[in-house]
Amino acid sequence: MDRGGCQMSGGGGGGIDGSGGDRGGMITLEDLESFSEDRMSDSGNGSLEEEAEITEEDDDRLLHYWQDVARGHQVEVAQDMAQPIQQLTTNNEGRSNREHIPFNVLGRREKCGKLLYEKRHYEKGQWACITLREDTYEQSICYGFMRIMKYICQQNSLGDYLGMTLPIVTVVRTNENHSVISHEVTVAYYLPIEHQAQPPQPSDGEIFIDVWPPMIVYTRAFTGPTNEVTIVNQIDALAEMLDTPDACVNDSFIVAGYTNPAHSNRQNEIWFLERH
Template sequence: MAEPIQQLSSNNQGRSHREQVPFALLGRKEKCGEILYEKRHYEKGHWACITMHEETYEQSICYGFMRIMKYICQQNSLGDYLGMTLPIVTVVRTDENHSGISHNVTVAYYLPTEHQAQPPQPLDNDIVIEIWPAAVVYTRAFSGPTNEVTIINQINILAELLDSPEACVNDSFIVAGYTNPAHSNRQNEIWFLERH
């Protein structure tokens, strides 16, 4: 299982760069020089997604990430390394009062620009290529591990900071990861999707 991670590390030091999922910054709320949250617009795009249902959220994202990495590294119809984009996102679902997270977790990878028009097909039958519609998201950065407790905390913190949290979807959230899930000091964001 470590092989895709090593490939990710070595590829990033050499020929490839990490492409950011493109977005337009619509605004941000700051207090005393600290960014409380940002409002962004993400374009419609192709994402490779896998839904996992493990014992814990942590296991679901780790196993899901490994399988997505295998798709990125070689297990695709091109048989080639596709290139890394950041963040890798996980879609989490909660109950209405945000006290618990469903064990069904979707891990998703945004296909690099060169593969957006014709996404390479996964060899893993559980990975599906989806077109995600354009979306406005409210996002807040946080660091450290991502487990059920920290995610629920981050959801509640962002809900309190927003002027009108009711304008956002309230039972499905996105955790955006900018570092490997095995990394101890992960750089993450919590995303709220604005309702259409």
């Protein structure tokens, strides 16, 4: 199996914080932004013009940064990830060009002015997906996302950068009482609107384009790292808030990862899927 690197967001967020401490997860897009912002500070005024001049030394620094973080999680970042990492970083430093998956809000539940959860409707859409089962949950997410990342960054039939959409989602599977999370995960990337009608085909034979039917989901936001412990806790928390948790799928959930401009705390959601 081709092992391509580490994870961005959506199921195993984390990495190493600014103090060198373990945040209990993987590299995310926010880590790349943090690295870029550090590089901007080092270079001077941090203008977009400066940032456009990505050198080979910058490529190496980015790759080594990912490798250093990943090593602590028993994940190997291959040399051929240098170009996709640089490409994703360069194309996303503006942050305004990320497309969010469209949805309609069907309802909200609040308590004391605080949003507890939201009920949403997502239309049918085309997703690029890969399902892996590695030795650990974190490895499954890491290697899964990196292969999706290569697809986004040129390993597709167009040979071009496809554009980032948010959230990147991870489908996680649990036992009946939600106490154990399977090491088999599906990492999924929603195709940008311009590619929905004719999705570029992946070069990687294990990545498949899947049509997800319309779905109603109950979502609860949370911040911080996403790992096996936090996911179980978030599943339990949302289940307690729902009036009819039995109306939702009981053994498969979605962890959605968003970009946090502050990059000090992850912005995530746990999704319950309503049964058809």
